[in-house]
Amino acid sequence: MAQSKPQNVFAPWDDPNEVPLIRFRNVTKRFGTFTAIDSLDLDIYRKEFFALLGPSGCGKTTLMRMLAGFETPSEGKITVDDVDVGPIPPNKRPVNMMFQSYALFPHLTVEDNIAFGLKRSKMSRDEITARVTEMLRLTRLEKFARRKPHQISGGQRQRVALARSLAKAPKLLLLDEPLGALDRKLREDTQFELMDIQEKTGTTFVIVTHDQEEAMTVASRVAVMDHGRIVQVDTPAGIYETPNSVYVADFIGDVNIIEGNASPAGEGRVSIHYAEGAQPIIAAADHIPDGQRVSFAIRPEKIVVGTEPDPDRTNQVRGRIVDIGYLGNVSTYHLELPGGQKFSAQMTNARRLARRDFTWDDEVWLSWTETAGVVLTE
Amino acid sequence: MNRRLSWFNVTTLSLGFAFLYLPMLILIIYSFNASKLVTVWAGFSTQWYVSLMGNQQFLDAAWVTLRVAFFSSTLATVLGTMAAYVLVRAGRFPGRTLFSGMIYAPLVMPDVITGLSLLLLFIAINLDRGIFTIVLAHTTFSMCYVSVVVSSRLMTFDRSLEEAALDLGCTPFDAFRSVTLPIITPAVISGWLLAFTLSLDDLVIASFTAGPSSTTLPIRIFSSVRLGVSPEINALSTIMISIVAVGVVSASLVSKRAIIRQRQEELAGVRA
Ligand SMILES: Nc1ncnc2c1ncn2[C@@H]1O[C@H](COP(=O)(O)OP(=O)(O)O)[C@@H](O)[C@H]1O
Ligand SMILES: [Mg+2]
Numbered sequence: 001m002a003q004s005k006p007q008n009v010f011a012p013w014d015d016p017n018e019v020p021l022i023r024f025r026n027v028t029k030r031f032g033t034f035t036a037i038d039s040l041d042l043d044i045y046r047k048e049f050f051a052l053l054g055p056s057g058c059g060k061t062t063l064m065r066m067l068a069g070f071e072t073p074s075e076g077k078i079t080v081d082d083v084d085v086g087p088i089p090p091n092k093r094p095v096n097m098m099f100q101s102y103a104l105f106p107h108l109t110v111e112d113n114i115a116f117g118l119k120r121s122k123m124s125r126d127e128i129t130a131r132v133t134e135m136l137r138l139t140r141l142e143k144f145a146r147r148k149p150h151q152i153s154g155g156q157r158q159r160v161a162l163a164r165s166l167a168k169a170p171k172l173l174l175l176d177e178p179l180g181a182l183d184r185k186l187r188e189d190t191q192f193e194l195m196d197i198q199e200k201t202g203t204t205f206v207i208v209t210h211d212q213e214e215a216m217t218v219a220s221r222v223a224v225m226d227h228g229r230i231v232q233v234d235t236p237a238g239i240y241e242t243p244n245s246v247y248v249a250d251f252i253g254d255v256n257i258i259e260g261n262a263s264p265a266g267e268g269r270v271s272i273h274y275a276e277g278a279q280p281i282i283a284a285a286d287h288i289p290d291g292q293r294v295s296f297a298i299r300p301e302k303i304v305v306g307t308e309p310d311p312d313r314t315n316q317v318r319g320r321i322v323d324i325g326y327l328g329n330v331s332t333y334h335l336e337l338p339g340g341q342k343f344s345a346q347m348t349n350a351r352r353l354a355r356r357d358f359t360w361d362d363e364v365w366l367s368w369t370e371t372a373g374v375v376l377t378e
Numbered sequence: 379m380n381r382r383l384s385w386f387n388v389t390t391l392s393l394g395f396a397f398l399y400l401p402m403l404i405l406i407i408y409s410f411n412a413s414k415l416v417t418v419w420a421g422f423s424t425q426w427y428v429s430l431m432g433n434q435q436f437l438d439a440a441w442v443t444l445r446v447a448f449f450s451s452t453l454a455t456v457l458g459t460m461a462a463y464v465l466v467r468a469g470r471f472p473g474r475t476l477f478s479g480m481i482y483a484p485l486v487m488p489d490v491i492t493g494l495s496l497l498l499l500f501i502a503i504n505l506d507r508g509i510f511t512i513v514l515a516h517t518t519f520s521m522c523y524v525s526v527v528v529s530s531r532l533m534t535f536d537r538s539l540e541e542a543a544l545d546l547g548c549t550p551f552d553a554f555r556s557v558t559l560p561i562i563t564p565a566v567i568s569g570w571l572l573a574f575t576l577s578l579d580d581l582v583i584a585s586f587t588a589g590p591s592s593t594t595l596p597i598r599i600f601s602s603v604r605l606g607v608s609p610e611i612n613a614l615s616t617i618m619i620s621i622v623a624v625g626v627v628s629a630s631l632v633s634k635r636a637i638i639r640q641r642q643e644e645l646a647g648v649r650a
Contacts, residue, residue, distance in 0.1 A: 068541075068545055069544075069545075070541055070544075089544070090541070090544040090545055091544050091545070091546075091547045091548055091549060095545075096545055096546065097542075097545050099538050099541070099542055100538075101536065101538050103536065103538040103539050103541065103542040104542075105539060105542070105543075105557055105561075106539075106561065106643035107560045107561055107643070116543070116546050117545075117546030117547050120546060120547035120548055120552070121547060148643060149643065150642060150643040150645075164542075164546070165545075168546065168547070
């Protein structure tokens with residue numbers, strides 16, 4: 001991930017001088033009495049690969065369709081390059097969309113599908129031919145140029161849809177669940193292809209997905225949505241490591257959540273009392289009022305399971321192994337704490353199976369550092 | 379799938395088909411009758427076909443009918459397709475229910491009423507009755523059939539194809555012309571064929587709206603039958619039956635196949 005290399009990081013959102021390409025200002029979209037998008041603010045920067053993530057029905061497609069011009073906001077304003085796009089019809093916007101359904105023209109060949117938008121621009125015939133050839137090469141479809149959509153495979157259709165939306169070199173490309181129908185292998189290949197194309201063309205991509213892994217893989221930033229609102233916008237690492245709410249923590253990856261009451265425990269730390277008689281959890285956190293009800297969220301892989309407590313880690317809790325999920329490279333331990341809370345921990349299997357130290361019903365020690373989890377107030 | 383038909387099915391089927399096609403079969407057989415008497419068989423002959431070719435009245439009427447059918451079905455197809463597009467696509471607009479009700483009303487309206495009201499209209503606006511008025515009248519009643527056929531196709535048409543066209547820079551009209559129309563063409567053609575055959579065999583509305591110089595074939599046949607059924611009429615009817623049978627059946631087969639093929643292609647273009 002780009003975040004691990006501090007030199008020339010791509011992070012226009014941290015640069016106060018950078019002007020966003022797209023701005024949503026207090027945008028609300030209602031269908032009748034149903035609010036699909038709820039007073040939403042969002043900035044997307046040039047050359048970003050921006051992912052919208054959220055459960056089905058949370059308003060991702062609606063957001064895209066407003067950008068493309070198929071829906072008009074009930075309230076608020078959307079600007080692209082500082083121009084209010086409200087009054088601009090879809091055919092005049094510098095935006096192209098790759099449809100969730102591909103929407104290839106069944107009566108046209110692959111190359112005519114790709115050339116469709118170009119023929120409606122001021123390009124000359126030769127330029128169009130050149131551009132189509134370039135697109136066919138980029139998406140590796142040269143051999144299928146003369147075929148019709150029903151004569152090619154699902155993965156190839158998806159690439160035609162991509163080539164068609166890229167052909168006009170839009171300022172902004174919208175991809176609505178572009179890889180939803182592909183099997184896993186093809187999907188992963190295509191994700192890397194997409195990132196490659198995005199890098200080569202410098203287009204700004206907004207991708208909708210309900211697959212969190214996909215969002216984490218391709219995106220420069222991820223917005224997590226819920227019921228027409230954006231809950232958090234951050235880099236994939238930021239979303240994963242420092243979720244701002246239980247919703248986000250729970251939505252991305254596996255997480256253990258323990259609820260308790262916070263009390264200050266020295267500079268930048270709180271202790272969380274989660275069960276009668278149990279040692280409170282110590283975690284790094286700022287500005288938590290005394291007695292505040294909080295949720296402590298910690299990822300399974302941040303926990304060390306051992307027969308002895310790990311002296312280097314502040315938090316040490318006893319647990320009983322309920323189940324072990326063996327996944328080859330890692331094992332997931334499902335545990336029960338003395339207070340009855342369920343917990344899961346993940347360890348890489350550095351040793352061979354036969355030499356593992358513990359098994360079902362063993363009493364073990366769970367240890368983690370102060371900074372391994374996050375304290376959430378929502 | 380080698381299910382055998384039960385005797386019940388066979389009987390029902392034969393009775394049904396006999397009911398439908400026996401009259402026509404008798405008519406066709408008697409058109410080759412050598413006798414002038416309709417009810418007496420006197421040997422095979424094609425003389426009535428020969429004499430039909432010399433009957434200028436029938437030939438004129440046939441020419442009128444063909445022209446009327448061609449122009450009215452073409453006009454009805456244009457108008458009916460436009461109406462269907464608006465009804466299916468425009469979503470809710472004030473008066474939509476009224477509009478769609480008004481388009482489909484002629485489907486159930488008795489021909490006599492349609493014909494009479496058109497006649498009154500033509501008299502009121504002082505329009506001389508002739509081929510033109512029959513074309514107008516046939517357009518009015520057949521466009522709703524076209525509209526039904528085309529709108530049922532449009533309802534299964536994926537809207538995102540049109541949106542994709544808009545997204546790629548088409549104006550709404552351009553999107554219709556270059557994406558929607560080519561895809562729904564088979565349905566439009568079947569609508570046209572339907573309108574054509576409806577116009578071809580209409581008697582009631584045509585007799586209200588025809589002028590003295592524009593007698594259509596059904597009117598001519600009807601009036602001559604009142605003087606007694608001549609074998610010439612049988613011959614003429616046989617020719618019409620063959621035209622309709624060959625033309626419509628093969629065309630509808632072709633267009634049905636085209637619709638199925640296109641539907642498959644469309645499903646391929648639009649991921650489920
Ligand atoms: N044209 C529409 N009319 C009424 N409700 C709609 C319309 N489009 C979307 N919705 C509703 O808005 C919500 C968000 O839809 P959508 O943006 O498609 O969700 P997502 O793409 O995140 O699954 C859904 O509950 C959906 O039913
Ligand atoms: Mg969607």
